[in-house]
Amino acid sequence: FSADLAATEGALAWLVPWAVTPSLDVTVYTALLFLLDWRLALGALLVWPVALLGPRRFGPRALSSSYEKSKLEAAALSIVQENLSGQAVVKAFGLEQMWLASFERQNASLRRVSVYSSFVGSLVERTAVAGVFALYVAVVAVGAWLVYRGSLSIGKFVAFQGLFLALGYGLTYVTQYIPSLVEGLGGFRRVGEVLSEHPEVADRPDAVELPRLT
Numbered sequence: 001f002s003a004d005l006a007a008t009e010g011a012l013a014w015l016v017p018w019a020v021t022p023s024l025d026v027t028v029y030t031a032l033l034f035l036l037d038w039r040l041a042l043g044a045l046l047v048w049p050v051a052l053l054g055p056r057r058f059g060p061r062a063l064s065s066s067y068e069k070s071k072l073e074a075a076a077l078s079i080v081q082e083n084l085s086g087q088a089v090v091k092a093f094g095l096e097q098m099w100l101a102s103f104e105r106q107n108a109s110l111r112r113v114s115v116y117s118s119f120v121g122s123l124v125e126r127t128a129v130a131g132v133f134a135l136y137v138a139v140v141a142v143g144a145w146l147v148y149r150g151s152l153s154i155g156k157f158v159a160f161q162g163l164f165l166a167l168g169y170g171l172t173y174v175t176q177y178i179p180s181l182v183e184g185l186g187g188f189r190r191v192g193e194v195l196s197e198h199p200e201v202a203d204r205p206d207a208v209e210l211p212r213l214t
Contacts (some may be wrong), residue, residue, distance in 0.1 A: 002184075004070050004074075004187035004188070004190040004191050004194075005187065005190075005191060006187070007070075007183045007184050007186065007187035008184045008187040008188045008191060009184075010180060010183075010184060011180050011181050011183065011184020011187075011188075012184065014177060014180055015181075018173055018174070018176065018177035018180070019173075019174055019177045019181075022170040022171070022173035022174050023119075023174060024171040025166070025167075026170040026171055026174075027166050029163050029164075029166050029167040030045070030167065031046070031169065032163050033160065033163050033164065033167070034150075036156050036159055036160050037143075037146075037152060037156055037160060038162070039142075039146070040139055040142065040143055040146070040160055043135075043138070043139050043142060044135075044139055044164055044167065046135055047131075047132055047135050047167065047168065047171060049138070050131035050132065050134070050135050051128045051131050051132050051171050051174075051175065052128070053127065053128075053131055054123065054124060054125075054126070054127025054129055054130075054131060055124045055127075055130045055175070055178055056202055057127070058120055058123045058124045058127065059124055059178070059182065061120045061209070062117065062121045062123075062124050062135055062179065063182050063185055063186055064181045065113060065116050065120055065121075066117050066119035066121070066182050066183050066185070066186030067186040067189055067190065068113050068117075069110070069113045069114055069117045069186070070186050070187055070190045071190065072106065072109055072110040072113055073110060074190070076103065076106045076107060078111055079099070079102060079103050079106060080103070083099050083103075088096040121179035121182060121183070122179070124175070124178050124179055124182065125175045125176055125178060125179055127161075128171070128172075128175035128178070129172055129175055131170055132168045132172065132175075133168070136164060136165070139164060143157045143160060143161070144157070147206060
């Protein structure tokens with residue numbers, strides 16, 4: 001539960017510097033690109049769907065694996081806590097090997113899911129960055145062709161390159177934040193489930209309230 005709270009807090013803490021501010025920068029850079037050359041700017045707008053293609057494909061998998069990781073972490077910690085609190089009973093009945101085997105199975109599942117979660121989370125970021133740079137190469141190629149034909153000045157072309165790199169840099173910040181956001185969403189989901197749990201043992205409708213014990 002504490003790990004879920006930490007993941008949610010981390011995602012909220014980095015929201016402004018890693019998502020909101022870079023998004024505002026990208027908006028300003030996009031407007032400046034249209035001021036330089038609307039033809040290249042239209043091509044540069046493709047950076048949005050290209051950058052979001054990877055997160056759209058791998059984002060749900062990353063969120064699901066992050067949630068599963070949180071559940072397995074809670075189960076592993078529960079085993080440790082249960083054994084520590086009942087250590088005397090475990091030793092008295094010779095249950096050490098049984099609990100060690102149970103913890104090892106739980107830990108093995110946690111390792112497997114953790115590796116998969118980290119891999120899918122990195123794909124969310126890396127595919128977006130790769131798409132941005134691939135589009136940058138395509139836009140530069142079109143700009144060079146326009147300069148060759150005389151439809152675009154070299155000065156505007158160089159300025160466009162700088163602004164487009166700055167735009168891509170801002171989007172890179174946003175994509176680097178996505179794995180933290182995914183982990184935070186998984187933690188928030190776990191916290192919500194814990195808070196919405198109903199006790200299995202409930203009073204009967206005709207239960208009598210006990211007086212205060214003194």
